[in-house]
Amino acid sequence: MTTYVWDYLPEYEKEKDDILDAVGKVFASGRLVLGESLRSFEEEFAAYHGGGRCTGVDNGTNALKLALEAMGVGPGDEVVTVSNTAAPTVVAIVSTGATPVFVDVREEDFLIDTDQVESAVTERTKVLLPVHLYGQCADMEPLRRIAGRHGLRILEDCAQAHGARHHGRPAGTLGDAAAYSFYPTKVLGAYGDGGAVLTADEETDRALRQLRYYGMGDAYHVVRTPGHNSRLDEVQAEILRRKLGRLDAYIAARGAVARRYEEQLGDLTGPGRLRLPATNPGNTHVHYVYVVRHPRRDEILEALTAYGIRLNISYPWPVHTMSGFAHLGYAEGSLPVTEKLAREIFSLPMYPSLPTGLQDKVAGALREVLAALDTGTGTERKGG
Template identity: 85%
Template sequence: MSTHVWDYLPEYEKEKDDILDAVGKVFASGRLVLGESVKGFEEEFAAYHGGGLCTGVDNGTNALKLALEALGVGPGDEVITVSNTAAPTVVAIVSTGATPVFVDVREEDFLIDPAGVEAAVTERTKVLLPVHLYGQCADMEPLLRIAERHGLKVLEDCAQAHGARHHGRPAGTMGDAAAFSFYPTKVLGAYGDGGAVLTSDAGTDAAMRQLRYYGMDRVYYVVRTPGHNARLDEVQAEILRRKLTRLDSYIEGRNAVARRYEEGLGDLAGPGGLRLPVTGAGNSHVYYVYVVRHPRRDAIVEALKAYDIHLNVSYPWPVHTMSGFAHLGWEAGSLPVTERLAGEVFSLPMYPSLPEAVQDRVIHALRDVLTAEGK
């Protein structure tokens, strides 16, 4: 049986009746766009995070883009972020006309290194955009202090961190705004695409609602400022409402898989060989992906194919090295930790309904390959 890093079908089999009921409810409601399901999800998602205001949008990339625009980012501005992220983080910045400025990440947890942030601030810097990567939060306290010193806004990229916490605070509640993705693979995933922006500021939320609906302000056809067509779909919103009630159980399931990997592989981990995920100080990890590291990554991933285990790499190409961003002028070697990680990291299968038998297959196969490789 072929093994991959993600599969939604086991979860769907368990939740099928509820998912199909959600679809039926929307179709029978008489309102297919910006109806009660979107409104209900926005309220419930905000409540899950302890309050605030939520605007549902069509995907996580637009959540970032519209949030940046709502925070006043535009041409000529700079946004500080990382290159060790999914490309949409940077696509969103560039699409506003702003320039992304990259800082390196920390060796131990792959998250933005606050030590490099202050030196990257210029008079054009408008926003700090930390990425809560792989399921845990960036080290927010020093970032927030830097932002306060320089009068900057902070936008959290929470696409991979639904339900994660940092010193007890939920991801998405520490900055001025936070962008979420509900792509199907996410910790809270839709059956299609979706996104949301969370904020405690009424002005930012009002701007978000205007931007997602062509720039119109309540009265149809009256555009106050050029916006976008970026509305969260009613069907996806209703599905997300149902799944939100199970989010904590999804996180528990992911942590159980992570513990099983730790127990099965921990004795093989060590300097110069396999390195397992490290949870940052004060963090609770939700393991969106379970990313391990090995200096002979490519040989290991290739060898596992003989066991019919096919793994992903998150991420093999740092954003600053991609041809689509060559105009930014970043040279190879400018972010050494990020570039080193790109040649060493790979992801083991991770989703809450991952059968224990499959986990064991992965553990045993990886142990065999590592033993053959001399660890």
């Protein structure tokens, strides 16, 4: 058996009746697009975050893109962000015609290095786009001060941070707008693609609702370009409504998995050895993925395959090193911390319904492999 980082089937078995009831409710409603399920989910998702306005869209990438366009970002503008992220963060920026400007991340938490942000701001900068990576928030106070000094707006990438908090405030309420993905692996995941934008600004929300529906104001009358066909499907919206009520339970279950890893592996950590993820002071971590580090990462992953375990790397290639973004002109070595992390990080299985036995298997195999590395006896599996 090969072990993967994520599996939705155990959760589906527990929630099957509710998920199928959600599908049946939509099919029987007589409205399959822009109906009551979407309106209700938007209201409930906003309420979960303490208010504001939510606009459901078809995926997280378009949530970012449409949010940027609603903020007036377009050709000639710059958006300051990180390369240590999933590629869609940058794909969304480029798709507006704007230019992503990268700053490095902090080695201790993988999040945007706020000390580097102000020097990256130019007269063309329009938005700061921090990524709340792996389940915890970036340091937002310095970013808000920088944005205030330069008249910039902040768009939070919350694709990996549903339910996370920063000094008591929910992720998604710390800037001018926030983009979410509901891809199935997410902390709040749909049974297909989905996304949303959260904002407290009425004009931004109005623009988003027009942009997701061809740029139309009234039916058949386009008032804003470019418009898109980017609506959150009624079936996914109804499923997300049901799952939103369980979001805090999902987060608690993820926290329990993280604590168990700490108990199983905490004695193996140290400089030059395994490093486990840490939660910054003031943050509530939701553990979207459980990313660890080791300078001999590739040897470890290869050795684990003998145990029937294949783990993921989030992410093996920094965005600025990808051939598709070569036109941005970032040379190797330009973001040294980001590049170092990409050589060392890997993810252990993390999802709310992760079976304890499977977690024990992974942790036990990892202990054996690390012990072999430490003693220099090789990483071949001993025994059957």
